[in-house]
Amino acid sequence: TRTFQAIRIVVNGELEGLDEALRDAAASLNLNGVLAVLSYHSGEDRAVKRAFRDLAGDGYVELTKKPVTPSEEEVRRNPRSRSAKLRALQRR
Numbered sequence: 001t002r003t004f005q006a007i008r009i010v011v012n013g014e015l016e017g018l019d020e021a022l023r024d025a026a027a028s029l030n031l032n033g034v035l036a037v038l039s040y041h042s043g044e045d046r047a048v049k050r051a052f053r054d055l056a057g058d059g060y061v062e063l064t065k066k067p068v069t070p071s072e073e074e075v076r077r078n079p080r081s082r083s084a085k086l087r088a089l090q091r092r
Helices: 002-012 018-027 042-055 072-077 079-083
Strands: 034-039 060-062 085-091
Touching (some): 018 034, 018 042, 034 042, 042 085, 072 079
Antiparallel strands (some): 034 085, 060 085
């Protein structure tokens, strides 16, 4: 699964536009608007974390210093959720 995922990410260039897309999405927020992003692997999460940290303090506040992850109960009910991480940013 991980090998296929890595190949898909490279072939589709999935991480290449992520930083720009996150910055554009943040810029389009209204005052007090929230941008929430779910990432499913470490490369995505790292890019989201970097973008949010770069934006923080520049009119934005990170609502999640650490990613929100599913509980053990959620993973038991929905095994596909095990790798999900949620991060949120608010425009101030």
